[in-house]
Amino acid sequence: xxxxxxxxxxxxxxxxxxxxxxxxxxxxxxxxxxxxxxxxxxxxxxxxxxxxxxxxxxxxxxxxxxxxxxxxxxxxxxxxxxxxxxxxxxxxxxxxxxxxxxxxxxxxxxxxxxxxxxxxxxxxxxxxxxxxxxxxxxxxxxxxxxxxxxxxxxxxxxxxxxxxxxxxxxxxxxxxxxxxxxxxxxxxxxxxxxxxxxxxxxxxxxxxxxxxxxxxxxxxxxxxxxxxxxxxxxxxxxxxxxxxxxxxxxxxxxxxxxxxxxxxxxxxxxxxxxxxxxxxxxxxxxxxxxxxxxxxxxxxxxxxxxxxxxxxxxxxxxxxxxxxxxxxxxxxxxxxxxxxxxxxxxxxxxxxxxxxxxxxxxxxxxxxxxxxxxxxxxxxxx
Numbered sequence: 386x387x388x389x390x391x392x393x394x395x396x397x398x399x400x401x402x403x404x405x406x407x408x409x410x411x412x413x414x415x416x417x418x419x420x421x422x423x424x425x426x427x428x429x430x431x432x433x434x435x436x437x438x439x440x441x442x443x444x445x446x447x448x449x450x451x452x453x454x455x456x457x458x459x460x461x462x463x464x465x466x467x468x469x470x471x472x473x474x475x476x477x478x479x480x481x482x483x484x485x486x487x488x489x490x491x492x493x494x495x496x497x498x499x500x501x502x503x504x505x506x507x508x509x510x511x512x513x514x515x516x517x518x519x520x521x522x523x524x525x526x527x528x529x530x531x532x533x534x535x536x537x538x539x540x541x542x543x544x545x546x547x548x549x550x551x552x553x554x555x556x557x558x559x560x561x562x563x564x565x566x567x568x569x570x571x572x573x574x575x576x577x578x579x580x581x582x583x584x585x586x587x588x589x590x591x592x593x594x595x596x597x598x599x600x601x602x603x604x605x606x607x608x609x610x611x612x613x614x615x616x617x618x619x620x621x622x623x624x625x626x627x628x629x630x631x632x633x634x635x636x637x638x639x640x641x642x643x644x645x646x647x648x649x650x651x652x653x654x655x656x657x658x659x660x661x662x663x664x665x666x667x668x669x670x671x672x673x674x675x676x677x678x679x680x681x682x683x684x685x686x687x688x689x690x691x692x693x694x695x696x697x698x699x700x701x702x703x704x705x706x707x708x709x710x711x712x713x714x715x716x717x718x719x720x721x722x723x724x725x726x727x728x729x730x731x732x733x734x735x736x737x738x739x740x741x742x743x744x745x746x747x748x749x750x751x752x753x754x755x756x757x758x759x760x761x762x763x764x765x766x767x
Contacts, residue, residue, distance in 0.1 A: 390415040390506075391710070392525055392535035394513050394548055396423075399675030399692035400541035401498035401507075405443045406700040408503035415533065416502065417525065419512035423499060428567040428653065429600045429607035430491045431456075431583060434482035434748040436690035439697045441484060442753050445497040452497075453489035454599040458582035461739050464589060467639045473742040475582070482748045488583065488598045488607070490569075513542070516551045516671070523670055537670040537710040539699070541692070544658060546677035552668055558658035560617035561682060561733075563592050565657050566610045566631050568649035572603060575648055578641055580606045583686075586642050588612075588635075591735045594684075595635060595642050608645060609683070610635060611657065618656035626654035657682055659733055662726040665718065672714040674699065679725045685732040687747065691725045697752035705757070712760065719758035724750075 391407060393400045396418035404414045432440070432453075440446045461471040478485045499507075511531065516538065517524040525533045540548025544558055572580060583598040592613040600607050612634045631652045635643065659682060666678045675692030699717040706713035728747070731737055738744060 388413065389522060389534055389536040391537045391539065392417060392523065392533060393539045393541055394525070395540070395542035395546075395675075395677070396420070396507055396509070397541065397543065397675070398494065398498065398689050399696060400539075401495070401502055402439070402443060402693055402696045403539055403541060403674060403699065404502045404506055405445075405498065406696050407703065408506065409443070410700055410704050412703065414503060414506050415535065416507045417511040417513060417527070417533070418507065418509050419528075421510045423495065423509075428491060428569060428609075429598070430489055430494055430689060431598060431686035432487040432489060432494070433686055433690050433744075434478050434484040434486055435750045435752070436693045437484035437487050438482075439693040439752055440497075442697060443498075443501065445501050446484070446487075448500075449487060449489055449494060449497050450485075452493045452601065453487045454601065454603045455485045456488055456581070456583045456598055459486075459738065459742075459744070460582055460584050462584060462586045462639070464586045464593070464595070464638050464642065467641065470587070470740050471738055471742045473738065473744055478748070482745075483751060486583070486748075488600050490600050513547045516548065518669070518671070537672075537714070539672055539674050540677045541674040543676045544660060544680040546673065548671065549673055549677050552671060552673070553663070553665075556660075558660050558680070561657040561659050562613060562615065562617075563611045563657045563682075564614035564618060564654055565683075566608075566612075566626055566634075566652045566654050568608045568631075568652040569600070570606045570608060570645065570648040572599065572606055575606065575645060578645065585738075586638060587739055589637070593635075594735075595638060595646070597645060606645070608649060610646070614656070617658075618654070620658060621655045622653070624654055626652045628652060662729055663722075666722060667714050667718055669711045670714065672699075672718065679729040681729040681732040682735065683732070684735040685728065685737045685747070687728050687732055690747075691728055694750065694752035695721050695725065698755070698757070701753070702757060716758050716760060720755070
């Protein structure tokens with residue numbers, strides 16, 4: 386096996402998880418992140434059982450449980466009447482799916498991942514600008530002029546992936562027509578409302594909704610809402626919105642929903658962008674992971690989950706392949722692309738569990754045990 390590392394571009398959830406998994410499997414890894422330092426950005430994340438099973442396999446599930454909240458149900462409500470149209474009991478999720486649903490602050494998840502990556506494997510302040518494939522390696526060129534020779538490259542660099550553009554040409558994500566708002570509220574401000582589960586208020590159109598769930602051991606409530614916005618704004622983890630703007634956008638919602646929104650002091654906002662599904666994820670010794678290959682609107686809470694499932698499958702494929710990394714990448718793609726693309730498309734449609742309560746095909750998936758594609762079906766494309 387070569388002494389060169391497998392390079393991972395992007396130190397988000399999927400990039401760090403891949404570094405942990407591959408390091409535990411005996412692979413040398415190097416993670417390159419353009420940010421100069423890790424920052425506590427973002428708000429909260431809904432980790433469904435299929436995602437938690439991957440985190441448990443990485444050894445960080447127990448620590449995350451200590452900081453998070455385990456939801457007892459998932460429900461759908463009509464935005465103005467509060468009538469419940471579906472309800473999934475999750476009190477038996479551990480027995481039913483092999484893991485519970487965990488509601489966490491995104492920063493707590495990232496901190497848990499950061500603490501478990503192989504020592505010295507993360508390199509901050511490295512913005513990738515160019516990739517130069519070699520005969521038996523991949524050369525990464527960074528904005529500061531540094532170069533790194535790697536055995537292979539995993540692009541975990543998000544919806545604006547440089548690695549994706551290198552593989553398939555430059556293109557821009559499409560604006561979804563929606564603006565999203567996020568906020569965190571102390572539970573003490575709304576003591577008489579039930580936040581023991583994940584609740585989605587379905588609005589008058591599929592571009593309007595309000596989602597709430599508890600985090601931080603139940604001491605805080607995360608609020609996520611979207612509205613129709615014909616003109617595209619900017620993507621941001623930290624841009625603030627006017628409180629009056631948020632309240633006005635949901636003035637027709639049920640009084641309990643409006644009370645929840647009224648409790649937010651400093652809402653954040655971002656425009657939501659999408660990409661179409663890809664027919665391929667890689668070529669030779671380069672492949673994509675997470676939002677770099679299947680970014681999706683957040684309506685199924687499966688964006689991170691699909692990336693984490695990919696981490697588990699990719700690790701298993703590499704474990705079986707020895708030195709033939711290109712074959713492992715092709716097998717990973719053949720195993721994952723149908724499921725991830727289908728969930729990407731369904732999430733973008735925003736119709737999941739509105740009137741039904743059967744999440745088994747999503748929550749019950751176990752990426753550590755699902756059958757891998759036959760090697761013969763995973764054709765290597767250089």
